[in-house]
Amino acid sequence: MMAASLGRRDKKATATRLKADLNRTDNSSGVRQLQELLDAVLNPEKPAADTEALDWCKCLIAGGEGFEDFCKTVRSYDNATLCGLVWTANFVAYRCRTCGISPCMSLCAECFNNGDHTGHDFNMFRSQAGGACDCGDSNVMRESGFCRRHRLRTGENVPSIPRDLLLMSEMVLPRFILCIIQYLRDGYIEPDTSTERDLQKVLQQLEPQISFLEELTKMGGAMRTVLTKILTNQQTFKDLSMDAGQSVGQRKRVKLSSNTKDPCIIESLKHKCFLEELLFWTIKYEFPQKMVTFLLNMLPDQDYKITFTKTFVQHYAFIMKTLMKSHESDTMSNRIVHISVQLFSNEELARHVTEECQLLDIMVTVLLYMMESCLIKSELQDEENSRHVVVNCSEALLKNNTYWPLVSDFINILSHQSVAKNFLEDHSLLMLWMSFVSFFQGMNLNKRELNEHVEFESQTYYAAFAAELEACAQPMWGLLTHCKVKETQEYTKTVVRYCLETLQIWFDAIGFIDEPAPNQVTFHLPLHRYYAMFLSKAVKCQGLDLDSLLPDQEMLMKIMVHPLQIQACLSEIHSNMWVRNGLQIKGQAMTYVQSHFCNSMIDPDIYLLQVCASRLDPDYFISSVFERFKVVDLLTMASQHQNAVLDSEQERPMLEGALTFLVILTSLRVHLGMTDDEILRAEMVSQLCMNDRTHSALLDLIPENPNPKSGIVPGSCSFEEMLSAVADFKAPVFEPGGSMQQGMYTPKAEVWEKEFDPIMVVLRTVYRRDVQSAMDRYSAFLKQSGIHTGNPWPPYKERTPLHPCYKGLTKLLHCKTLHIVIFTLLYKIWMDHQNMSEHVLCMVLYLIELGLDNQVQDNKEDEEPCIEEHCHDSWFPGTNLLSNLHHVINFVRVRVPETAPEVKREAPPSTSTEASSYGQNLREAQVFSLVAERRRKFQEIINRSNTEATQVVRPKSSSTRWVPPGTPPQLVTEILEIRESMLSLLIKLHQKLSSKQNSLSASWLEDMDTSRHTHGDGITAIERILTKAAMRSCQIKRSIQDICGKVCPPVPPKKNSPTDKKTMDKEERRQRARERQQKLLAEFASRQKSFMETAMDVESPDTEAAMDLGASEVMESEVLYDCVICGQSGPSTEDRPTGLVVLLQASSVLGHRCKSKEAKKLPTSDEEHIYAADTCGVAHDVRLTLMQQFFKDSSCLQSVSIGWDGGVYVQTCGHTLHIDCHKSYMESLRNDQVLQGFSVDKGEFTCPLCRQFANSVLPCRPGRETEAGAWHTPTNKKTFVLVKEVEDLQEKLGPFPTESNLSKEMELVIKDIKNTTQKKYMDYGKNPGSPDNDFLFMYSVARTNLELELVHRGGNLCSGGASAAAKRSCLSNLMHYFNGFDEKRPEVPMLFRDVPSLLIIFVLTMPQPLRKEHFTCVVKMLYNLQFTQALAALSTKFSPEERQAWSTSGALKKNAANAETSFEVLLSHVISELSKDNSVYKVNAEETLMVSVWSPQSIEFSLQQFCLPFLRLSCLLQHHLYGDNLTSCLEEEEFSSLAVCLGLLSSAPPSNTVHSASCLKWAVSTFDLVSQWCTEVTGLFQMQAEQSLTLLVQEPQWASPRLLQLPDNYNIIFQYYHRKACTACKKVPKDPALCLVCGTFVCLKGVCCKQQGICECVLHSQHCGAATGIFLLINASVIIIIRGHRFCLWGSVYLDAHGEEDRDLRRGKPLFLCEERYRVLEQQWVSHTFDHINKRWGPHYNGL
DSSP states (O other): OHHHHHHHSOHHHHHHHHHHHHHSSSOHHHHHHHHHHHHHHSOTTSOTTOOHHHHHHHHHHHTTSOHHHHHHHHHTTOOOOSOOOEEOTTOEEEEETTTBSSTTOOBOHHHHHHSOOTTOOEEEEEOSSOEEOOTTOTTTBOGGGOOHHHHSOGGGGSOOOOGGGGHHHHHHHHHHHHHHHHHHHHHOOOTTSSSOOOHHHHHHHHHHHHHHHHHHHTTOHHHHHHHHHHHHOHHHHHHHHHHTSOOGGGGOOOOOOTTOSOGGGGSOOOOOSHHHHHHHHHHHTTOOHHHHHHHHHTTTSHHHHHHHHHHHHHTHHHHHHHHHHOSOHHHHHHHHHHHHHHHHTOHHHHHHHHHHHOHHHHHHHHHHHHHHTTEEEOOSSOTTTOOOEEEOTTSHHHHTTTTHHHHHHHHHHHTSHHHHHHHHHOHHHHHHHHHHHHTTTTOSOEEOOOSSOOSSOOOHHHHHHHHIIIIIIHHHHHHHTTOOSGGGHHHHHHHHHHHHHHHHHHHHHTTOOSSOOTTEEOSOOHHHHHHHHHHHHHHHHSOOOGGGGOOOHHHHHHHHHHHHHHHHHHHHHHTTTTGGGOHHHHHHHHHHHSTTTGGGTHHHHHHHHHHHHHHSOHHHHHHHHHHHTTOGGGOSSSSOOOOSSSOHHHHHHHHHHHHHHHHHHHHOOTTTTOOHHHHHHHHHHHHHHHSOBOHHHHHHHSOOOSOGGGOSSSSSSOHHHHHHHHEEEEOOOBOTTSOBOOOEEEEOHHHHHHTOOHHHHHHHOSSHHHHHHHHHHHHHHHHHTTSOOSOOOOOOOOOOOOOGGGGGGGGGGGOHHHHHHHHHHHHHHHTTOTTOOHHHHHHHHHHHHHHHHSOOSOOOOOOOOOOTTSTTTTTSSSSOHHHHHTOOEEEEEEEEETTSTTSOOSOOOOSHHHHHHHHHHHHHOBOOOHHHHHHHHHHHHHHHHOTTOOOOOOOOTTTSOOOOSSOOOOEEEEEEEEEEOHHHHHHHHHHHHHTOTTOSOTTTTTTOOGGGGSSOOHHHHHHHHHHHHHHHOHHHHHHHHHHHHTOOOOOOSOTTOHHHHHHHHHHHHHHHHHHHHHHHHHHHHHHHHHHHHHHHOOOOOSHHHHHTTTTTSOOOOBOOEEBTTTOOEEOOOSSSOEEEEEEEEEEOTGGGOOSSSSOOBOOOSTTOOOOOTTSHHHHHHHHHHHHHHHSOHHHHHHHSOOOTTTEEEEEEEEEEEEHHHHHHHHHHHHHOOSOOSSOGGGTOEEOTTTOOEEOEEEEOOOOBHHHHHHTTSOOOOOHHHHHHHHHHHHHSOOOOOOSSHHHHHHHHHHHHHHHHSOHHHHOOSSSTTSHHHHHHHHHHHHHHHHHHHHHHTTSSSTTOSOOHHHHTOOHHHHHTTSOOOOOOOOOSOGGGSOHHHHHHHHHHHSOSSOOHHHHHHHHHHHHHHHHHHHHHHHHTTSOHHHHHHHHHHHHHTTTSTTGGGOHHHHHHHHHHHHTSSSOGGGTTTTTOOOOSOOOHHHHHHHHHHHHHHHHHHHHHHHHHHHOOOOOOOOSTTHHHHHHHHTTSSSSOOOGGGOOGGGGOOOSSOHHHHHHHHHHHHHTOTTSOHHHHHHHHSOOOOOOOOOOOBOOSBHHHHHHHHTTOOOTTTOSOOSSEEEETTTOOEEETTOGGGOBTTBOHHHHHHHHHHTTEEEEEETTTOOEEEEETTEEEEEEOSEEOTTSOOOGGGSSOOOOEEOHHHHHHHHHHHHTTOHHHHOOOOEEOTTOO
């Protein structure tokens, strides 16, 4: 067998030979051989996991050369002009709105960074569904935005491909693809079969093969062309499929619903080429990622793109079926959209497919079919007989948004004008779409629970709102964008016609006649909203006449009912009438007005009601409103009434709701004449008035047309310009408490003054509290600018004029029904009836004012003569508000309960005159019934439209009221004497509000200043109305003057009525309550003050506080401490010690100090690095290791300065407590189950007084103050005497304290301190745990605290003064414990030793308290050593010649008087001594290339610099031990100032003449001592000279610690680090993070880098910061702090151009470093205050 023999031979050789055969002219034998070989190799019987076949294919395709080289060669012929890079979910890409033509345009990072987008509106985003780069595609983006690579048409200069290069590919690949298809066929199992279905397994086995195909597509244009030919060639498919046996395409028939208009759309799929079958299996296997990527990678090839799109459309119905069955519908949806968005965003292509493949028909049909699968019967209106069906919102299809990909495709193609035109012209398609929309009409019906609270709160409303927005509203907005000009009038007319038809069908289906069913509401009326929005567009943009688009009156009355029902229900929900339905009903009410929904929901509803109101009879409309709001019974002149439908506490909010709704209805102009710019401005102002907003929040809150094409905001004016016109920017500030503000926008003053519109605010608030917030801010503004100081009322705002089409709306304000309501309410408020409120009055006045401002034009006073049945026309003569204002009403007939005060109890009148007038009244008295009025009007309208007398019989049910059991008192008719007009009531209310008898003089109108009327309270509002009315009519002006002339105090009805007495008592009670409250508050304030005084007085109650008394006042008292738990004050005793509340924390801040003051830069490229070698911690480690090689361990440990890396820092809030009280406090915390931010088991607590975080208590030493004075006084002993005394003291160890509570506590504290840091930081020596080691550790704590205090003081002591830190310092307390350890004699040469360490060790090992003169003595002796070290270190920096010169010149002065205190003499002595034997000068003799020559001044300067750190530390120590104050000085004078303070100099010489050598005080022969020290060094024969030199040259000067310097632009960090692989696990972390202290790159939460169950960030925080870590999270731009076992989110130091953080990079706007925030972060790190300033800590359980 040929193939078998070939198979055994080397693959490469075979491939080369076959290629040669095939290249011949007669290649038949080659072809035959190849086919045989392939038959053998590509055998679908073999298991797919066997990669042998794949290797063969690679070899054959490459024709014998290496596959890698072959790829390179093919790539060099790449002629693609598009990028087309395909990415999957979570990839970071860019979108530039300036360059995009389609809203879906996206670019990969490389193309984005290589293009020029400066100043463009772009953002970075994380891809949700995956996508592809559009660079180079001019259909989707403007060419100016192409990157450098795709800007050049690369195609032209690419050489043409040699024929033989891809020859083998053309032969082998068809067979390879067929083989994959066969595997897919065999592996597929139908989901309904019983066997376990595991598609993933099949796909995993095929992984290498599919990846191989994907690799091929990445080889560039040449290979893509080959693949396209193979995939789309029908002949190849036919030939190969025939060979393969069965043609698979026909088995699968997908049948769809019968109501589609063209059944052939979705009949069956017959596959004609590889591409079709590959797509078929891709769908069947639920879109595996690799297959999707393979199919998409080919899109840059235009032929392929067209064929693939057609294939995709053919399979559309099939996709939908698979999607509905899928368990992973989310993932699948994303993959579908990943493909479709690439195909349908291109207008050219979309139009082509619409025309050729009926894309629109397919889409609408598929959507319809999908929704038909989950319909239920609608229960709206007539539950039994309803024929209407709606989608069931609890079905998975809606709950999981499964329909999303299909709807999203539909919206996408409707955004293309040519496609939308096709849609709008196809009437049958429109009708189909309307029936689709009607599935959502009335879904998710709510029924009000009247008895029990609902058991289970359904959350279906999320699904319902999402469905209406996505499936109905967004396509609607898409269509509306194409109906903007006159030319498209016909489209609008068609849509409107179909809307009305569908609505009529709907009304019939739900059996609707005229009354809505009670206690039901649905928020979903998409048909109404389609109708409303197309009407609005028609009038606004297309100049159509409104009346031509409106139906008859009867239909309008029906259309109005449901939107009005929603408005009334909103009010009911806010009046707590739906509480039994649970919280979700409130959620619906909020969502309905929320910014993303309002312009598709509440705005169209209100507009539609405005249209109805402008065309229907105003009396009918007004009475409908009050009836819907259930407040009809309340509108009576009687003081009492019965309401059959509302409880009395619901009446007021419902009445307020009804009036507010009328005000909104008559004053809102969003669709009635405002331009887009005006709308934007109004929206912006209303949002800013509620609260200051960040830029992004504002963008989110302004409703945009949800059509994605329109960019961010409708209209010509840009968002930014408008924002700068109405608001001021408040830059982000830092509050002292540490909370970080973002950049905010706040309304300009003139906006508050002229544009604040409370009505718009009410319309747009989701939470009622926002309305209050806006009013509070408004009144604050008025107070501040001095316009009005009281409690202002919402200001009245002038409106833009109405569009002529809607003029009818003003009839509402001029109708008798409304005027009667207004009159009644004014009367009720004046008479103090119950359930009236300021808000009611405010809205009533608003309505009057609107009426005055909007007069009805046609004043044809042709009022019909008064007929009896027009029951309330006799109230007022006409409909015009102006003329009705002054019309006096005398008597009113009311129905009241028998018990009401109005009912006349006396006998009928006796005299005839009275009787006759009484009868007269009866005839005149006005009766008013809204319900009757509404019925009558309704009949009238119906009769007008049904002239054929086919009267509809209306059910009377709703008018006859059901009387509940326990019937209330009977109603009787009474006649009230009123004799008021609206005007007189207004004037009386003015008196009532201003509580003055004659608040308006008769002449007040003349001297009225109109300008101050805009802002103010109710009094101002009434004055403003009266003035306006008087200006409009002389008659009113006269009436006003008349009424004001007859000043009459309001006569409250029946003085003695019980209600009145009640109100009196109420007032009195209120007054008393107020006084009581005042008293309480005063008492509380004084307590608080005394608390603040004690809390702020943080003089540490330490010994040092008392030390300032000095020696003169020797007092026999002990130090007293206050315990903040039990409140007792007393001394600290051995038995009952008191302790200081402290926080111990391990710190390595000092170890991170460097030589240079500049911060290190964060590396942002592979070339940059950070080296740790120059940090303080590393330098000292090196030193210690070197010493331990040569010297005795114990002496090494005392010779170095340690504690840099894990030193324990102690800080206190200054409060003290008894140790036993503290223990019981801890117990109570332990039993307290409240979730605390700290761990009681670890000893953490908060100070009981100031709540500062703490974790230990430091016992205070019992002590008498007399000692303090005694050991402070100096004695004039000679130096050598003091030295002797000090030596004795050192021999005499501190007396060990006897066993007592105090000593136990001290041991515990030392244990606490040890436990604070990790073990490795405590074991410096070779034998861990030895006393040496422990002592060393304790002394390092003292050292750490002194050094840190220096750092906090800015690195020097120039500022002087006892700083706050010092006041609260616990050092003097610490110092008392660290004694009592044995000390061995040193063996490290003195010149190698760290002098400050020696000082602390000396002080710690002597018995306490130490006399000050002894301390000064120690400092003087150590200064000598420090100075000698300085000389030695300096001498190593000279060149040999210089050294020689200094040595000689100094030697000459050796015998001078001041030789011992002259640096020149000492320097020459040191040089000569160190030159002997094993000289340190031999080392760098040839290296010293010091250019500068040393002058005496420069030497003096460097000596001082060398000694300064020692002086600073000694001074601080002295300050803590003896309470000496630190004097402040200039930096130049720091040395002399410190020297004086320490007693090294008696008085400070002028700054320029101070000599460091003059501070030397030698107790023994100077030169002998120096020689001895030098000999110790030169005599070290076992050490290398270099090593000696390293130890000799110490570095005492370190700059303050700094965090890394970050780049200004965040993108630089992001681009470098977010794809960077972790150094430990070599993977790209999911959550990469950076340590800002040392620049280490770590995996946050990564399981890959866990060690012993601890994740990498926590581990790093332990190594780098002794358990404090500061990490920047790359993907979130925020900083987290790890402190021990807790962590917190600190915030971000990167803000965008508007001063806002962008956590998680959701908005993807460019971010820039905020220096101020970064400084604060650094400062909190250095000062160890993270625990105190940041409040929100949580445990991290080692999982970060």
